[in-house]
Amino acid sequence: MDKHNISVGLDIGTTKIVAMIGRKNEYDKVEILGLGRAKSMGVHRGVVNNITQTIQSIQQAVQEAEAAANEKIEDVTVGIAGQHIRSLQHSDYITRPNSDVVIDEEDIDRLINQVHKLVMLPGEEIIHVLPQEYKIDGQAEITEPIGMYGGRLEANFHVVVGQVSSIRNVGRCIKSAGLTLEGITLEPLASANAVLSREEKEAGVALIDIGGGTTDLAVFKDGIIRHTAVIPFGGNVITEDIKEGCSIIEKQAELLKVRFGSAWPGENKDNEIVSIPGLRGREPKEITLKNLSKIIHARVVEIIEQVYVEIKNYGHDEQKKKLIGGIVLTGGGAQLKHLKQLVEYITGMDTRIGYPNEHLAGESDEDIASPLFATAVGLVMDGLKRQERKKAEAIEEQEQVIEEPIIEDDVVDEEEEVVVEPKPIKERRSFLDKLTEGIKDFLDKTE
Numbered sequence: 522m523d524k525h526n527i528s529v530g531l532d533i534g535t536t537k538i539v540a541m542i543g544r545k546n547e548y549d550k551v552e553i554l555g556l557g558r559a560k561s562m563g564v565h566r567g568v569v570n571n572i573t574q575t576i577q578s579i580q581q582a583v584q585e586a587e588a589a590a591n592e593k594i595e596d597v598t599v600g601i602a603g604q605h606i607r608s609l610q611h612s613d614y615i616t617r618p619n620s621d622v623v624i625d626e627e628d629i630d631r632l633i634n635q636v637h638k639l640v641m642l643p644g645e646e647i648i649h650v651l652p653q654e655y656k657i658d659g660q661a662e663i664t665e666p667i668g669m670y671g672g673r674l675e676a677n678f679h680v681v682v683g684q685v686s687s688i689r690n691v692g693r694c695i696k697s698a699g700l701t702l703e704g705i706t707l708e709p710l711a712s713a714n715a716v717l718s719r720e721e722k723e724a725g726v727a728l729i730d731i732g733g734g735t736t737d738l739a740v741f742k743d744g745i746i747r748h749t750a751v752i753p754f755g756g757n758v759i760t761e762d763i764k765e766g767c768s769i770i771e772k773q774a775e776l777l778k779v780r781f782g783s784a785w786p787g788e789n790k791d792n793e794i795v796s797i798p799g800l801r802g803r804e805p806k807e808i809t810l811k812n813l814s815k816i817i818h819a820r821v822v823e824i825i826e827q828v829y830v831e832i833k834n835y836g837h838d839e840q841k842k843k844l845i846g847g848i849v850l851t852g853g854g855a856q857l858k859h860l861k862q863l864v865e866y867i868t869g870m871d872t873r874i875g876y877p878n879e880h881l882a883g884e885s886d887e888d889i890a891s892p893l894f895a896t897a898v899g900l901v902m903d904g905l906k907r908q909e910r911k912k913a914e915a916i917e918e919q920e921q922v923i924e925e926p927i928i929e930d931d932v933v934d935e936e937e938e939v940v941v942e943p944k945p946i947k948e949r950r951s952f953l954d955k956l957t958e959g960i961k962d963f964l965d966k967t968e
Contacts, residue, residue, distance in 0.1 A: 601707060636650050712737065724844075
């Protein structure tokens with residue numbers, strides 16, 4: 522099989538590490554060839570805190586995926602998240618030396634590079650600069666300025682910032698596991714690509730990805746990402762609360778949450794009881810499901826209220842910024858019973874559970890289409906997109922070499938009119954591509 526047609530997504534989460542191998546089929550859908558998962562041992566709240574254990578977990582997940590797909594994994598697209606990620610809004614402008622020449626890619630790159638010079642806190646680095654809308658000589662709400670005339674080019678940016686050491690640690694784990702880092706993607710963006718439709722992004726939607734250690738938020742409006750946030754609480758905190766509240770071990774608390782847990786206490790009757798085996802011959806413990814639901818409800822309300830504060834920070838209360846598409850819940854935590862109803866009750870916004878099945882081939886396994894694997898599916902899609910972009914660039918370079926004109930005479934007749942052909946608009950490389958190369962260079966130097 523052609524290695525260039527397959528992509529591998531590696532989701533390094535707090536509770537699990539997932540390796541997923543996929544390829545595009547003839548209907549332009551993603552066909553999942555293999556899936557491997559391992560318990561995540563060295564990650565806390567989305568940040569690597571034990572390199573050795575993380576490497577072992579990555580290798581375990583990768584080996585499982587390789588066996589399922591009968592493929593050798595070399596390059597991976599990895600997701601970054603964690604409590605160190607934050608975002609901010611920023612406006613910047615450049616003055617062009619010649620307003621009689623149309624705006625091209627170089628002008629936009631110059632503007633974006635200017636944003637990268639913003640002074641951050643020690644150890645932080647800008648990892649994503651996402652233009653929102655442009656303004657040319659005071660004319661606002663321009664989405665694509667290339668090809669237009671103007672002297673002053675201005676833009677609003679959504680800037681995503683993270684701890685560069687945390688990202689480098691992820692890079693070190695990938696390299697030590699015998700893999701090559703093909704690309705880096707922000708996990709909320711990967712999940713959004715997997716579960717949101719273009720119409721939802723246009724109408725305005727908030728994606729809430731509830732993971733084990735963190736809850737990621739991505740807000741879209743008019744097809745553009747407007748706000749991102751990482752809340753340092755997830756499913757693990759709920760498990761911890763059950764463990765403390767019911768005086769049981771963590772394994773039992775997790776099982777209770779998954780099998781009997783509900784975010785709505787009113788659903789359970791007082792006489793519904795679960796018996797938990799005691800440790801080493803001790804008496805079994807009896808726990809009422811109403812009590813269990815109350816513990817879960819209290820923590821889930823806290824998480825959703827924090828997310829809602831972030832949605833309000835974006836400006837959801839303003840009529841112009843209303844999110845018509847409401848909220849989409851995904852991630853492992855989205856499988857909690859009655860969570861959808863609770864979110865609708867707290868926020869007053871329409872809510873649905875996001876499954877990554879829209880982009881998957883029809884014969885895909887039902888388990889893969891679970892909200893649990895939304896990020897992994899998004900990473901596979903991102904890897905495939907990156908490969909297509911590289912292919913297109915390679916073809917373009919070959920065509921330029923073939924079509925290079927042979928200039929016989931350098932002297933141009935003054936009367937002869939020189940026609941300048943407009944350059945085709947090339948897709949700009951995202952800063953995450955540049956960051957990937959930077960991390961590769963850094964890891965090579967530290968060898």
